[in-house]
Amino acid sequence: MVDTSDPGAQAKAPNPEEKWTVEKVLSIHYWTPSLVSFRTTRASGFRFTPGHYARLALGSDEALVWRPYSLVSATDDDYLEFIAVLVPGGAFSQHLAKLAVGDAIKVDKACFGFLTVNQLAPGRDLWLLASGTGIGPFLSIVRDPAVWQAFEHLIVVHGVRHSADLAYREDFTALARQPLLAGARATLSYFPAITREPGASQLSGRIPQLLANGRLEQAANLPLSLADSRVMVCGNPDMAFEVRQHLSALGFATGRRGVPGQMAFEKYW
Ligand SMILES: Cc1cc2nc3c(=O)[nH]c(=O)nc-3n(C[C@H](O)[C@H](O)[C@H](O)COP(=O)(O)OP(=O)(O)OC[C@H]3O[C@@H](n4cnc5c(N)ncnc54)[C@H](O)[C@@H]3O)c2cc1C
Ligand SMILES: NC(=O)c1ccc[n+]([C@@H]2O[C@H](COP(=O)([O-])OP(=O)(O)OC[C@H]3O[C@@H](n4cnc5c(N)ncnc54)[C@H](OP(=O)(O)O)[C@@H]3O)[C@@H](O)[C@H]2O)c1
Structure with missing residues (x-):
């Protein structure tokens, strides 16, 4: 049971009402200085069809930046993989450029798209x-x-x-x-x-x-x-x-x- 008298414990407890899960960055690979692939953990209930995109968020809780990214990984991989271009001055790109292994990233629970x-x-x-x-x-x-x-x-x-x-x-x-x-x-x-x-x-x-x-x-x-x-x-x-x-x-x-x-x-x- 979560001790709600401890504000730290309350913040960390998973909330089933939330539309996203918090995943951890597992690895990062730079193809060029402005082209990067990264893997994250995958929530056990996360389902998608090949060709779908997920919405990802980086930044502080007060100023989260959400952007859609297509899934590169296969449906049976136990991680999620994405590829991204770092757009100069882009709001999400600025956070992505600083991303490190072990960092947290929010992943919308629902996936979307018609490229299936x-x-x-x-x-x-x-x-x-x-x-x-x-x-x-x-x-x-x-x-x-x-x-x-x-x-x-x-x-x-x-x-x-x-x-x-x-x-x-x-x-x-x-x-x-x-x-x-x-x-x-x-x-x-x-x-x-x-x-x-x-x-x-x-x-x-x-x-x-x-x-x-x-x-x-x-x-x-x-x-x-x-x-x-x-x-x-x-x-x-x-x-x-x-x-x-x-x-x-x-x-x-x-x-x-x-x-x-x-x-x-x-x-x-
Ligand atoms: C359905 C969907 C799926 C997407 N999947 C991916 C993906 O898998 N990988 C990815 O890198 N981006 C993807 N994007 C774009 C992504 O969501 C962001 O817009 C992009 O990464 C830049 O975010 P930003 O906040 O840094 O800049 P933004 O302010 O969002 O974009 C600034 C400008 O950067 C240019 N730009 C944006 N995305 C790209 C791109 N991918 N390649 C070249 N130039 C671009 C455009 O000129 C755009 O107007 C997808 C967009 C949509 C709508
Ligand atoms: N790729 C890089 O070297 C590089 C370096 C620094 C920053 N960036 C950032 O990444 C963004 C661009 O990324 P990107 O190179 O992946 O995407 P891109 O500009 O869309 O280019 C990818 C391919 O699409 C082609 N293309 C561009 N416009 C087209 C059109 N109207 N019709 C058909 N084909 C077209 C390009 O050809 P052309 O070559 O003929 O345009 C290129 O072969 C830039 O906005 C910049 O922010 C990229």
Whole structure:
């Protein structure tokens, strides 16, 4: 029983009425000075679908800053993982830049989002198009065994400025070499698209351009079609807008009111 006469004990007692849990930072990995992944403890009741985002809070109780972050970890990991860009002057970024192992972070108990495979009608090829930190939820999605049974081809495209920004490259290339499931139906292809280092990747240029000039389809050796392709897009809102225009012209639609579609989006700002 909690001794409520001790204000310290009262503050530490978990409150089931609260909408968040307080988790502990387990590890921090800097990919570049402004790109960081971190792991936290996971509350036993925390449930999510790959592609969902959680709301995180840092700062003092009087001035908490809440921001949404996509889950990178798989549903069966006993920790939560996130990737974040440190935006100069950003309210959350300023706290994140000082985060240390052992620090506390608040995690909303509920998860949200429409960037989930169940938003899509059944298909043959799943195209996962990310810019920058938008790659995070796609690692969670391709670590879901059900996705390897539902599709024949998983095509991951990661658009970044510099090769150093290719977070989780090793994870995707490992999955491309060896599927998640023995006897899985799907194969995975991974394509970096680096925009500011000429010659650093087979594909260079922004994702909407690579769609428009057919280079993505060429690289994957697969045509984009309404019948077979399902497309998920995550990251920069201008990139998402341009991809959406391209796909809409081909007849693709987002899921609506329980009717699954052929494309799904998550815009980060
Ligand atoms: C549904 C959802 C999920 C998100 N998931 C992630 C995630 O997994 N990882 C992540 O880093 N951010 C994610 N974001 C953005 C994140 O919530 C914050 O906005 C961001 O990390 C910066 O917070 P801030 O308070 O420091 O600056 P803010 O004041 O929130 O942002 C300032 C500016 O920074 C730029 N910016 C914001 N986010 C990014 C980004 N991810 N990449 C490049 N530029 C950006 C934009 O120009 C924005 O206007 C997500 C946003 C949404 C809506
Ligand atoms: N990445 C870094 O080196 C770096 C360094 C310091 C700070 N930051 C911070 O991080 C933020 C940017 O992060 P980020 O590099 O992850 O994201 P980003 O600016 O969205 O760039 C990621 C990829 O998306 C492309 N892109 C940008 N606008 C696009 C559009 N309209 N259509 C299609 N593709 C588009 C970029 O191409 P282009 O290269 O052609 O723009 C790049 O390949 C900045 O606001 C800054 O605060 C980043």
